[in-house]
Amino acid sequence: MPKQSKNLTSSKDPSIDLDAEFRNTNIQEVLDKLDRELIGLIPVKTRIRETASLLLVDRVRKQLGLSAGAPSLHMCFTGNPGTGKTTVALRMAEILHRLGYVREGHLVSVTRDDLVGQYIGHTAPKTKEVIKKAMGGVLFIDEAYYLYKPENERDYGAESIEILLQTMENNRDDLVVILAGYKDRMDKFFHSNPGMRSRVAHHIDFPDYGADELVSIAKLMLESQNYCFSKAGEEAFGKYIRLRMKSGHFANARSVRNALDRARLRQANRLFSGTKKSLSKNDLITLEAEDILASRVFLEGSPDNKPKTKKTD
Amino acid sequence: MMTNQGNIVTQGQFSFLPPLTDKQISAQLKYALKNGWAIGIEYTDDPHPRNTYWEMFGNPMFDLKDPAGILLEINSCRKTFPNHYIRVTAFNSTRGVESPTMSYIVNRPKKEPGFSLVRQEGAGRSVSYTIHSYATDKPEAERY
Numbered sequence: 499m500p501k502q503s504k505n506l507t508s509s510k511d512p513s514i515d516l517d518a519e520f521r522n523t524n525i526q527e528v529l530d531k532l533d534r535e536l537i538g539l540i541p542v543k544t545r546i547r548e549t550a551s552l553l554l555v556d557r558v559r560k561q562l563g564l565s566a567g568a569p570s571l572h573m574c575f576t577g578n579p580g581t582g583k584t585t586v587a588l589r590m591a592e593i594l595h596r597l598g599y600v601r602e603g604h605l606v607s608v609t610r611d612d613l614v615g616q617y618i619g620h621t622a623p624k625t626k627e628v629i630k631k632a633m634g635g636v637l638f639i640d641e642a643y644y645l646y647k648p649e650n651e652r653d654y655g656a657e658s659i660e661i662l663l664q665t666m667e668n669n670r671d672d673l674v675v676i677l678a679g680y681k682d683r684m685d686k687f688f689h690s691n692p693g694m695r696s697r698v699a700h701h702i703d704f705p706d707y708g709a710d711e712l713v714s715i716a717k718l719m720l721e722s723q724n725y726c727f728s729k730a731g732e733e734a735f736g737k738y739i740r741l742r743m744k745s746g747h748f749a750n751a752r753s754v755r756n757a758l759d760r761a762r763l764r765q766a767n768r769l770f771s772g773t774k775k776s777l778s779k780n781d782l783i784t785l786e787a788e789d790i791l792a793s794r795v796f797l798e799g800s801p802d803n804k805p806k807t808k809k810t811d
Numbered sequence: 812m813m814t815n816q817g818n819i820v821t822q823g824q825f826s827f828l829p830p831l832t833d834k835q836i837s838a839q840l841k842y843a844l845k846n847g848w849a850i851g852i853e854y855t856d857d858p859h860p861r862n863t864y865w866e867m868f869g870n871p872m873f874d875l876k877d878p879a880g881i882l883l884e885i886n887s888c889r890k891t892f893p894n895h896y897i898r899v900t901a902f903n904s905t906r907g908v909e910s911p912t913m914s915y916i917v918n919r920p921k922k923e924p925g926f927s928l929v930r931q932e933g934a935g936r937s938v939s940y941t942i943h944s945y946a947t948d949k950p951e952a953e954r955y
Contacts, residue, residue: 602876623870630884634877672879 514558523596525550532589536582537718538711545702546590553597570699571599571674572666574642574688576681577704580750583678584638586704590676591636600674602634610644613658621654625661633672642677643687659691666697707750712739716754720785725762730787735761741795757793764789819923820858823898823914833882836899836917840878843901843913849873850881851902852888854895856954858923858944865898885917894920894955920946920955 520526529550532543556569571594575583588605595603608628615621629637639645639662647653666675677684677694681703688695707715713736720726727735738757742748765785769777821827831839843850850872853865868888872881881899888897897918900911924945931939946954 601879604876627870627872630872630880631875633875633880633883669879669883672877 514561516554516558519558520554523554523598525554525593525596528589528592528596532586535718536585537714538707539582539586539704542582542586542702542704545700546586546593549700550593550597553594553599557597570670570697572698573674573676573700573702574684574698575676575678575702575704576684578680578706578750580752580754581704581706582751583704584640586702587636587638587676587678591674594636594674600635601672604632604635605638606632606635607638607640609640610655613639613645613662614654618654621657622661625658629661629665629669629673633669635673637673637675639675639677641679643679643683646687646691648690659694663693663697709736709739709743712743712750712754715751716758719755719758723758723762725758725783725785728784728786731785731790734787734790738790738793738795745795757790758785760793761785761789764792818925819919820896820916822860823916825915830919831915831917833886836885837878837882839913839915840881840899844875844878846901846903846912848901848903848912850875851900852881852884852897853900854888854892854897854918856892856895856920856951857947858896859942859947865896868892868897871902889918892918896920922955 529543529547532546536543553569553571559565573590575587577583584607587607591600591603591605594600606628612628613621613625615624645655645659647655662675665673675698677698679687688698713732716735716739717727717732735757739754742753742757762785768786768789769781774781819826825831840850852868854868855862855865868891869884872884875881885897885899895918896916898914898916901913903910903912926942926944929941929943931941933939
C-alpha cells in the first residue's frame with residue numbers, strides 16, 4: 499500500500515503502481531471474458547474499459563485522500579434487440595463488484611410490470627421492494643421507456659420514476675441503475691424526464707452486428723450447445739443471415755439463436771428420416787448446408803415464423 | 812447474576828448490551844441474509860413479555876442480498892414510531908424449522924417506566940402475583 503498523504507503540494511509525492519492496483523482487482527479477467535464471449539461491440543467494450551479505468555483511478559485517488567465524491571454510475575444502454583445489453587449489464591455488475599463500487603454484484607433485471615402497480619397505492623411498495631432487492635448490486639430496467647406513458651396522465655409509471663430518482667440520488671452507494679431500451683424511444687423518455695437524464699451519467703449505444711459477426715456469434719452459440727457447422731453449412735448460414743437481415747423484425751443475436759434452433763430441428767428430422775441407420779458422433783453434432791437451406795427465408799424471403807412482438811435484450 | 816442496569820425491557824437477543832449501532836445492526840442483518848432468512852420489522856407500544864405478536868411494519872422482506880435496504884426500512888420505521896419498541900425478526904422457512912431464528916430490539920422509548928407487581932388475593936389467603944406495565948395505563952398510541 500502506498501503512503502497516505504492529504505497534502506497536494508507535498509514534495510515527496512507518493513507514487514502508486516497503477517498496474518499492481520489493476521492486477522489486484524482481477525479486472526482484466528472480466529474484461530477478457532467480455533472480449534471472448536461478446537463478438538464485435540467495439541464501442542461498447544471501449545466505453546466499459548474507459549469506465550473501468552476511471553473507477554480504478556478514482557479508487558487510487560481515494561487512497562491518497564484526493565476524493566472527488568462518489569462517481570455517479572447510473573447508466574443507459576441503448577440499442578436494437580439482441581445486441582447484448584443484458585449480457586453486458588451482467589458483466590458490468592461484475593466489474594463494479596470487483597472494483598468495490600457495489601457490495602454484492604448481483605443483477606436484478608426488471609421491466610415495467612415489476613415496478614408499476616395496478617391500483618392507487620400499489621406502485622410505491624412494489625417499486626421499493628424491487629429497489630431493496632437490488633441494493634448492493636445492479637438494477638437493470640429493461641425497456642425503461644415504458645415506465646413513462648405520456649398519453650395516460652393517470653398512469654402510475656410516473657410515481658415509480660419519482661421513487662427511482664429519489665433512490666438514485668440518495669442511495670448512490672447502495673445501488674447502480676442501468677436503463678435499457680431502443681435508442682429513439684429512450685431519447686424520447688429522457689426528453690420528457692429531464693431529472694432522469696441528469697442522473698444518468700453514462701450513455702452507451704450498442705451498434706447492430708454485421709453479417710460476419712453474426713456468423714461468429716452463431717458458431718459460439720453452437721459450440722456451447724455441442725454442435726458445429728460443416729464447411730458448406732457455415733457458408734449457407736452466412737447467406738441465410740444476409741437475407742434474413744434484409745427482412746423485417748430482425749433481432750440480431752436473438753434471431754441467430756432462433757435460426758439455430760430451427761436448424762437443429764431440421765437436422766434431427768434429417769437424421770431420423772435418413773436412410774443411414776448407424777450414426778457417428780460427427781453426424782450428431784454437425785449442421786449441414788441442407789439444414790439451413792431448407793429455411794423459408796431462401797424461398798420467399800421471410801423467416802420461418804415471424805415474431806409477433808419486438809423485444810429488447 | 813446478570814443485572815438490568817438501565818431498567819429497560821430485556822427481550823430477544825443483545826438486550827443486555829448497549830443499543831446496537833446501525834453498523835452492528837447491518838452486520839447482524841448480513842448474517843441473517845447469508846443464511847437465507849426472511850426479515851421482518853415489527854413494532855409495539857405494549858412491553859409486556861407475553862405480548863408476542865407485534866405489528867408488522869411493511870411486508871416481510873424476502874430474497875434480499877444486501878442489508879442496506881432493510882436498514883432503510885428500519886430507519887423509516889424509527890421515523891414513524893420514534894417512541895415505540897421496534898424489533899427485527901429473521902424467519903427461517905426451512906421445513907421443520909419454520910420459526911423466527913433471530914429477534915432483537917432496535918428501537919425503544921426514551922423513558923421506560925417499567926412494571927409494577929400486582930397481587931390478587933384468592934380464596935383461603937392465597938395470593939397470585941402478576942406484573943403490570945405502567946405504560947399500558949394510558950390508551951394505545953399515547954403510552955410513551
